[in-house]
């Protein structure tokens with residue numbers, strides 16, 4: 001969703017801001033803009049559409065050493081030039097960029113209008129700029145503090161003032177914000193990827209903290225003006241991890257990275273020979289966790305699908321009752337959290353607003369709150385009592401791929417860890433971990449079937465409706481395969497437990513309907529073969545994901561993609577790979593923008 005970048009230092013701000021905006025593009029946006037603080041004026045350039053449009057109208061020789069910039073994903077007001085950020089007050093003395101939602105913007109707008117203020121845009125953000133101007137007393141930091149006391153809602157903001165060139169004041173509540181520390185220069189950003197080209201030293205702001213940034217340094221305080229000493233942290237990611245590196249799209253790059261990424265995810269954590277697992281991030285809560293009476297996994301989208309696999313894993317390996325909740329539903333229900341309930345939030349970005357709110361709700365009700373998160377230092381990671389990082393590297397493609405497989409690997413390790421501490425035998429753990437250790441190499445061999453996956457996409461790409469069916473561990477994979485296809489190729493696809501087909505969806509099957517069966521060898525193999533027969537007898541076009549060596553299935557399906565054999569609980573990590581590839585090729589064949597699908601944002605930081 002929206003992205004913020006701000007620069008204070010001695011270099012020309014504009015190229016740095018523009019480069020930062022491009023690094024933020026992956027988050028999804030519909031307009032962009034820049035404010036440069038000159039000697040006697042703030043110069044704003046903004047436009048609807050891509051950053052390339054903004055680049056065409058910018059004066060590239062504009063000299064300024066301080067500036068702020070923004071990519072907007074519309075919430076209040078259409079995605080047009082006027083509603084694009086930065087927003088100014090009516091005199092043009094202040095400029096503001098903002099991520100989040102000012103919930104009482106209507107009341108504030110009415111108040112300001114009664115004070116004679118004229119508004120230009122339909123946004124909630126403009127209210128902030130106008131309010132700061134009305135309250136300004138010669139001290140930007142103090143005025144922003146006063147203004148924020150009047151505001152309800154969420155924000156990451158950066159503000160500049162014509163009268164105080166060389167200063168950015170930034171603040172955070174519920175929307176990520178960090179400050180990159182360079183040599184005599186500072187970069188405020190909503191996302192580490194925007195600053196990585198300049199520095200890997202960073203300070204993360206907490207909710208209700210503010211920072212006043214100038215070339216002389218940074219001063220962090222709370223909204224109540226209590227000074228805060230911040231720890232400088234090192235960003236783990238490297239620049240080449242957030243670049244295409246010769247790949248056509250981030251999605252295909254990240255699909256191909258999965259073997260290596262999963263290896264990193266497991267590194268130092270599993271010992272198959274001894275049947276042991278070391279998860280340092282949860283060591284402090286291991287006792288409480290092992291005694292859990294119930295686990296609730298909460299997440300959104302793809303992470304929720306990983307949670308569904310986690311439910312099977314927790315119940316089978318750890319023998320702990322487990323349920324999976326959409327974070328958006330959990331947070332507004334009146335969930336029952338009893339003694340011994342552990343809530344685990346699963347999130348790639350660590351910034352998904354609903355998942356964060358669900359976690360906060362669970363904590364407030366006394367649950368032990370854990371996280372399975374990719375982005376180190378993200379809001380969800382900082383809110384949890386303990387957690388396990390994915391360590392799969394940055395995921396830039398909007399469609400989540402390596403994060404899903406990483407989430408399932410982490411949940412597999414966690415389930416085995418708990419199982420081993422409760423009832424699982426050492427040989428049982430040894431067998432499971434030996435199979436898990438082989439997964440990265442097996443993932444890599446599946447990628448060799450890229451051409452076969454492209455062929456499936458070519459054969460059925462003109463069909464507007466697809467079904468994905470699986471049973472047991474493969475049911476969540478069916479959901480994930482359908483989500484991948486619809487979000488990037490805009491083909492309508494539905495995922496279902498295969499047995500549910502007979503309760504309604506079978507009515508959809510005609511000789512035009514591609515039906516993807518995840519039909520690997522396992523406890524429900526014969527059942528799924530029966531489901532395939534049911535679809536065939538109604539003329540459906542069967543595509544099967546099957547286990548290597550299963551020749552029977554090639555007589556039933558029009559297309560088969562084979563995956564190597566592994567233990568049933570680990571199969572989802574393998575079966576999802578061909579589905580990611582099929583979706584990728586279908587999107588390309590339909591001419592879709594794979595990395596920036598319409599209407600979607602990488603990290604959903606508003607409800």
Ligand code: F6R
Pocket residue numbers: 300301302303304346347348349350351352355398399400401483487602603604
């Ligand atoms: C789909 C996708 C989304 C995310 C969801 C949660 O490809 O990426 O469904 O999985 O928005 O995001 P995180 O994991 O960042 O909380």
